[in-house]
Amino acid sequence: MSFSKLNLSDKLNISLKENEYITATAIQEKVIPLVFEHKDIMAKAQTGSGKTASFVLPILNLWAKEKYVGKAKIRCLVLTPTRELALQVSQAFNTFSKYLHKKPKVVSVIGGESIGEQLLDIQKGCDFVVATTGRLLDILKKKQINLSTLDFLVLDEADKMLDFGFEEELELLLESLPTKRQNLMFSATYPPKILNIASKITQNPIEISIESEQTTVETINQRVIEVNKENRSALLRTLIKDEKWEQVLVFMASKRSCDNLAFKFRKYGFEAESFHGNLIQEERNETLEDFKNKKIKVLFATDIAARGLHIDNISCVVNFDLPRAVADYIHRIGRTGRAGKNGIAVSFISHEDKEHFSLIEKRSDIKLTREQIVGFELTGEPIKKIKGQAPIKGKRKSKKDKLREQNSK
Missing domain, CATH: 3.40.50.300 (P-loop containing nucleotide triphosphate hydrolases)
Incomplete structure (x- = not known):
């Protein structure tokens, strides 16, 4: 389907054409109309499916129609597992909003950069925050960010967030969010832990699975x-x-x-x-x-x-x-x-x-x-595994403990 048939604004279509986005992918074709309908979404799609544009475009479209007055307040929060993905999403917001009558103020909240500068950018007023979970939770614990005006919560690569102890810290995030908001979750897989997170975040979500997106x-x-x-x-x-x-x-x-x-x-x-x-x-x-x-x-x-x-x-x-x-x-x-x-x-x-x-x-x-490549053939025999004593339940460190130890070094 052509992007021109997805009811995006003329200004966004100019940006799409400039960046050579002509035909929507399967995930974009399904997600964009549902965001316009203010539905909560649980989308399953692999990497490279075009899911970033599937939420960035409709959120920009809806945001641009609102007549906000006064100092900018946070309307959209996107959570990602890595700094690089956070920066990429921020760049997508900036790229696609190029021709909008008003441009959103986008702040990336990530580790490895000055937390003071990020907090200053937030306090000056911003519309969208794109954050890694660890840095955002640090700021939430210090009560230095106000998310009460949030309209959109997006979890991108949600399954990967489990590696960073996100499930254990989820309650802190939810306490800071308004009850009325639109929730969009994107994940390559939906194991039980992710389904548990989804049940706490979303309300009657529409499930989308792009199994054929290969x-x-x-x-x-x-x-x-x-x-x-x-x-x-x-x-x-x-x-x-x-x-x-x-x-x-x-x-x-x-x-x-x-x-x-x-x-x-x-x-x-x-x-x-x-x-x-x-x-x-x-x-x-x-x-x-x-x-x-x-x-x-x-x-x-x-x-x-x-x-x-x-x-x-x-x-x-x-x-x-x-x-x-x-x-x-x-x-x-x-x-x-x-x-x-x-x-x-x-x-x-x-x-x-x-x-x-x-x-x-x-x-x-x-x-x-x-x-097998000539000169580098596999030689020898596989090493026989020797069964050891079974691990004692409860004695292993949790992922969260390991990450805390790592971060303290």
Whole structure:
């Protein structure tokens, strides 16, 4: 369906045309009319489906029609799991509102940047706040933000927020919100914990599921290469040269691995950098900008790059380490093959990874042929697992405790 048939204002349609948005995706076609009808929404859609525009456009359209007077007050709150996604959503609000008669004041409330400056921007008056959950909850605890005038609450990538202890802090957020508001939830998956959050936030939501929204995956050539762990680095260098990959995003299991491998690749003459949560926000922004501008050829990243990283020309994604969560496989490979272009996704698996990758295939409804590259063949035998003592219930640290320990370092 053309955007021109979705009852968006002429000013928004000018911005859409300028940014080459012509045809609405399935999620946009379904969500935009429901937002206009003031319905609560629970939408299930994978990365790359166009869900950011599905809520940004109708919210801007409705906001622009209101005749607010006096100092700007917060009308919309968008919560995201990562800083990069928050900045992307803020940018979308600014981009699409370019030709509106009045432009909204948008404030990004994220970690890694001065909380004082963010609070000052809020106190001066703003219309939309786009925040990561951790930073927003810090501000709420200090009672330094007023959300009583809120019209829209949006949870973007809600399932990923569970990794940051969002469920435990939910009550604090709800106490700060007006009862009458429109709630929009977007998630790639809806496990029981997310359904619990949805029941507390939404009221009689319309459920939307874009199961067939696999256009991103269909444009990706997925490959699985069997290789011993100690040979992955050399194999990756060989593949980049032989296959002539222009820009490569490599997913790693840890921040230290990102730094170490980026350092080694620079020694071999590659323009390589690392990208992870230990970088200050300025470094993260600069690294992404350099990658977008092709100053960096190989970017080694943790899963913070799996969501909210929108770079159209990534030629290849490499799972150097497999994702622990099966759902993150689709999010990772969705960083390539964007905007209708073809992409390549390569996963390295050793003996120890075979069982886990089979689970990824089963739950992602795919079946891929295993490859071996001459000179890097998988050798040896799988290590036999020795069953240990079962974990004692209640003795493990919760995610929330682990995150608090990490943040205090």
